Amino acid sequence: YLSDFDFADITGKIGDDAFWACTSLTEVNAPKITEIGKYSFADCVNLESFSAAKLEKIGDGAFSTITNVKQTNKIVNLSLPSLKEIGEGTFYLNKNLKNVNLPALTELGNHAFDNCTALESITFSNDLKNVSDYAFFGCISLKSFDVSHVTTFGEAAFYGVPLPKVLNLNAAENVGRYAFYFDKDATGLESSALESVSAPNLTYVGIYAFYNNENLKSVSAPKLTTIDKLAFAGTAIEEFEVGDALTKVELHAFQKCNSLKAFFVTVNGEKKYDGEFGTVKLVDGALYLIQPD
Numbered sequence: 001y002l003s004d005f006d007f008a009d010i011t012g013k014i015g016d017d018a019f020w021a022c023t024s025l026t027e028v029n030a031p032k033i034t035e036i037g038k039y040s041f042a043d044c045v046n047l048e049s050f051s052a053a054k055l056e057k058i059g060d061g062a063f064s065t066i067t068n069v070k071q072t073n074k075i076v077n078l079s080l081p082s083l084k085e086i087g088e089g090t091f092y093l094n095k096n097l098k099n100v101n102l103p104a105l106t107e108l109g110n111h112a113f114d115n116c117t118a119l120e121s122i123t124f125s126n127d128l129k130n131v132s133d134y135a136f137f138g139c140i141s142l143k144s145f146d147v148s149h150v151t152t153f154g155e156a157a158f159y160g161v162p163l164p165k166v167l168n169l170n171a172a173e174n175v176g177r178y179a180f181y182f183d184k185d186a187t188g189l190e191s192s193a194l195e196s197v198s199a200p201n202l203t204y205v206g207i208y209a210f211y212n213n214e215n216l217k218s219v220s221a222p223k224l225t226t227i228d229k230l231a232f233a234g235t236a237i238e239e240f241e242v243g244d245a246l247t248k249v250e251l252h253a254f255q256k257c258n259s260l261k262a263f264f265v266t267v268n269g270e271k272k273y274d275g276e277f278g279t280v281k282l283v284d285g286a287l288y289l290i291q292p293d
Contacts, residue, residue, distance in 0.1 A: 056104075064089050178208045
């Protein structure tokens with residue numbers, strides 16, 4: 001019976017599977033531990049609070065829901081000031097988790113917060129450069145997050161997340177497939193709020209990356225080299241900033257973009273539209289940029 005287990009003097013690492021399915025455990029305050037092993041607190045369905053001021057690393061599935069998807073731990077707020085690394089599926093299906101503060105985080109594993117459907121806000125370090133595959137998949141309540149410092153977004157990283165009106169991707173270089181895919185059925189929303197994307201360093205956009213963001217009107221990505229299939233399909237894009245680095249646009253990249261009016265480049269702070277810098281043709285949803293002789 002572990003409801004009042006004393007973690008105060010435990011130092012170093014809590015081992016793999018250490019407290020897996022300890023259903024009587026309600027509170028953990030472990031001020032001296034620096035690492036938690038794989039699945040160490042998985043299926044602790046009555047765990048209400050966790051604190052560990054010196055914790056730097058959490059292993060795969062450490063707080064995940066595995067045995068019964070209808071029973072998850074009861075942690076609502078989580079702040080881990082020293083945490084640098086989160087493994088795969090660490091908080092998978094934590095359906096009560098709402099607010100997370102990870103100011104030192106630099107590594108985030110695949111599926112880390114997958115289907116944390118109550119998650120509303122998350123804060124992490126500007127040193128976090130990679131949001132991995134499915135990291136926030138299905139986080140349908142997530143409203144507050146800053147990814148302006150992230151350089152790489154993995155597959156379905158924010159799939160189903162209700163995006164803000166303006167998405168600042170200042171540092172982004174690679175946006176993977178399905179990364180910001182809007183799913184009406186998952187969110188329960190009629191449409192995405194996203195209207196504008198600014199990505200001054202973006203070079204690659206993957207398949208379905210921004211698919212079905214029906215209110216997306218403006219995209220600035222002057223360093224883009226490749227736009228993959230259906231990347232912006234189903235959006236309301238009116239203007240799209242491109243650059244002379246663009247060499248490949250796959251079929252149907254702009255499928256059903258019925259509002260698309262103009263492509264432009266920026267020269268010395270001034271917009272130059274199609275015809276002034278070359279000729280843009282859109283055929284079967286694919287964009288062709290023809291430079292003048």
